Amino acid sequence: MYQYRRRLTREVVFGNLALGGYQPIRVESMTNTHTMDTAATVEQCRRLYDAGCEIIRLTVPTEKDAENLRLIREQLRRDRIETPLVADIHFSARAALKAVEFVENIRINPGNYATSQKFSSNEYSDEEYLRELEHVRLEFAPLVEKACQFGVSMRIGTNHGSLSDRIVSRYGNSAEGMVEAALEFARMSEEMGYFDTLFSMKSSNVKVMIQSYRLLVEKADAELRYAYPLHLGVTEAGDGDEGRVKSAMGIGALLEDGLGDTIRVSLTEDPVNEVPVGFALVKKYNDFHLVKGDKGSLPLKHVIESRNKQPQHALITDEQPPFNPFCYQRRLSRPLVLAGMVVGGESLPRVETEVHGQLSEGHALFEEVMQRLAPEMPEDSIRSEFVSVRVSSREDLEELDALLAKLGDAGRFLVASTGDVALFAGLLDKVSKVRFDIVEGERLGEEFLGLLHNDRLAAVELCFIHDGAGDAVPAAVLAHFAEKLRSKGVERLFFSVLSSKVIFVYRRLVQAFNSRSLDYPLVVRFKKEASDRLDILIDSSVQAGGLFCDGIGDMLAFHTGMSPDDEVHLAFNILQGARIRMSKTEFISCPGCGRTYFELEKATAAIKQRTVHLKGLKIGIMGCIVNGPGEMADADFGYVGAGKNRISLYVGRECVEENISEEDAVDRLVLLIRERGKWVDVQ
Numbered sequence: 001m002y003q004y005r006r007r008l009t010r011e012v013v014f015g016n017l018a019l020g021g022y023q024p025i026r027v028e029s030m031t032n033t034h035t036m037d038t039a040a041t042v043e044q045c046r047r048l049y050d051a052g053c054e055i056i057r058l059t060v061p062t063e064k065d066a067e068n069l070r071l072i073r074e075q076l077r078r079d080r081i082e083t084p085l086v087a088d089i090h091f092s093a094r095a096a097l098k099a100v101e102f103v104e105n106i107r108i109n110p111g112n113y114a115t116s117q118k119f120s121s122n123e124y125s126d127e128e129y130l131r132e133l134e135h136v137r138l139e140f141a142p143l144v145e146k147a148c149q150f151g152v153s154m155r156i157g158t159n160h161g162s163l164s165d166r167i168v169s170r171y172g173n174s175a176e177g178m179v180e181a182a183l184e185f186a187r188m189s190e191e192m193g194y195f196d197t198l199f200s201m202k203s204s205n206v207k208v209m210i211q212s213y214r215l216l217v218e219k220a221d222a223e224l225r226y227a228y229p230l231h232l233g234v235t236e237a238g239d240g241d242e243g244r245v246k247s248a249m250g251i252g253a254l255l256e257d258g259l260g261d262t263i264r265v266s267l268t269e270d271p272v273n274e275v276p277v278g279f280a281l282v283k284k285y286n287d288f289h290l291v292k293g294d295k296g297s298l299p300l301k302h303v304i305e306s307r308n309k310q311p312q313h314a315l316i317t318d319e320q321p322p323f324n325p326f327c328y329q330r331r332l333s334r335p336l337v338l339a340g341m342v343v344g345g346e347s348l349p350r351v352e353t354e355v356h357g358q359l360s361e362g363h364a365l366f367e368e369v370m371q372r373l374a375p376e377m378p379e380d381s382i383r384s385e386f387v388s389v390r391v392s393s394r395e396d397l398e399e400l401d402a403l404l405a406k407l408g409d410a411g412r413f414l415v416a417s418t419g420d421v422a423l424f425a426g427l428l429d430k431v432s433k434v435r436f437d438i439v440e441g442e443r444l445g446e447e448f449l450g451l452l453h454n455d456r457l458a459a460v461e462l463c464f465i466h467d468g469a470g471d472a473v474p475a476a477v478l479a480h481f482a483e484k485l486r487s488k489g490v491e492r493l494f495f496s497v498l499s500s501k502v503i504f505v506y507r508r509l510v511q512a513f514n515s516r517s518l519d520y521p522l523v524v525r526f527k528k529e530a531s532d533r534l535d536i537l538i539d540s541s542v543q544a545g546g547l548f549c550d551g552i553g554d555m556l557a558f559h560t561g562m563s564p565d566d567e568v569h570l571a572f573n574i575l576q577g578a579r580i581r582m583s584k585t586e587f588i589s590c591p592g593c594g595r596t597y598f599e600l601e602k603a604t605a606a607i608k609q610r611t612v613h614l615k616g617l618k619i620g621i622m623g624c625i626v627n628g629p630g631e632m633a634d635a636d637f638g639y640v641g642a643g644k645n646r647i648s649l650y651v652g653r654e655c656v657e658e659n660i661s662e663e664d665a666v667d668r669l670v671l672l673i674r675e676r677g678k679w680v681d682v683q
């Protein structure tokens, strides 16, 4: 909960590469060519290898595709490309049995391996359940035996939305169902003496994905013989920034938990694009395990051994965790009204950004504030709802008056920050919120607390600047102030921490507040200025997004070096990715693979262009009819590949138009959305 420590797993071999244990977290990708097209597949594998991809997965829909793996493998090995290959199997046990001869790892989906998946709601009696499980065992046993014989490891890869009818009948389409589906196969493997297993629990819903991996670890580690490694991924994450944000949020939240041994960032783009995102995501955690010295790097084992000799803070055992890791529940905070807008309580998390300019810049700063606030746009648009300016001197106070006069009514949304008590006093009657920065070691006496009472214009945010102080200090200091101010009856308060360890310090803060029944709203602050765009995108999605996925946060405040527009879009992408605040259409699009027979990337772009304004609507864009309808899970509408240049359209899980031409399909989808009353015109 409060500090990073990687879960130590059993090391599993992928040919000449190992993962789990003390190995670095590996980065995988998957081809989207047809596996029967040897030249195209070999070429794509080569490009993935050149990009540094450590494990390559190929789809294997039939026995013929499995047989063709032989050729693909031969050509790659002839060119000295030794990257481990993984066969991705759905439904076909025969394809699996053949593929196992030519790959280092085999992925099976327990939802459709030798089992029915008709999305029927039939109840299974105990007897029927056991009968089907026995059938699965008989079908699965030869694969396990052959995997043993060929030294091939196996991923039990569960996907939310493609669970078997048997599992759904008993557990529903839930995290529990996903976990049980995987455990059934793991139990059978262990009974057969096979232990080269790893797991994945993917979903396009980031919160479901995070919760199911955690639940799996909880249950599997209690029951199974070994702690098996985890392959992490968010399915159908989509493309562009949205795909990167969702993947970083889901995968990163688990990496922060110390879970995960190999990852795939799946994007509806050229698979080569997945590789740099994957490495950017695991870098921090792999670096953590390596001590750089004169003689190079030491493996994690040495680090852990030396770390274990050092004193560590006492384990926190008798406290309630700050959130439920297995089930989403938003932290209950009191609602406060700020500039006519409710913040906290059940209201949508708000967005605040900080100007790059200084108050002394006059008109230039006014323009930046207006660009961020965009007050001419409708209230629920993608724009910064509050904009923060820094006040560092008496002159700044005067400049602030001038700025407020120029802003007129929009000035309500201006907030100010300072670390100076005298300036703070001068701000309380000017703006709607004042952030006061508390630096460790600074004494804030009764004089400061006396400034805080409910009849001032401004609400106050107390922000602890966590800069090298012990990780528990911000929570202790802020909880102390919060208790004091509550006893004085001060209501309009927010709390925050500015730290590079956002997740851990906020968890501590929530724990400290919960244990004292303090319900003041929290502003999740993320600051990273001197970094490249991808780094900011990934780190903010992991840190801030991870907290929102666990129900922590009432406002998201950003300080990055990005342009105002970019920064605001990133903040909204994070809230949308966590499904906490929907500000546009939610696209659930798969990356495509050898089962895709239409131009998936082009179709995704065309659908996005026409429908991106349909706030909250979920549209699935899936490469194939075999897995698409199941894996687009809770989409309202589905655009699913049905064969060569043919598309089927879905409303929920019901197919309403079959095999229409790819040329007409986007128009027909728009028509369908209109017919079902879900269309709104662009304003």
Ligand code: SF4
Residues within 6 Å of the ligand: 059, 590, 591, 592, 593, 594, 595, 596, 622, 623, 624, 625, 626, 627, 628, 631
């Ligand atoms: S849904 Fe997409 S990625 Fe999954 S099997 Fe079908 S085409 Fe491949």
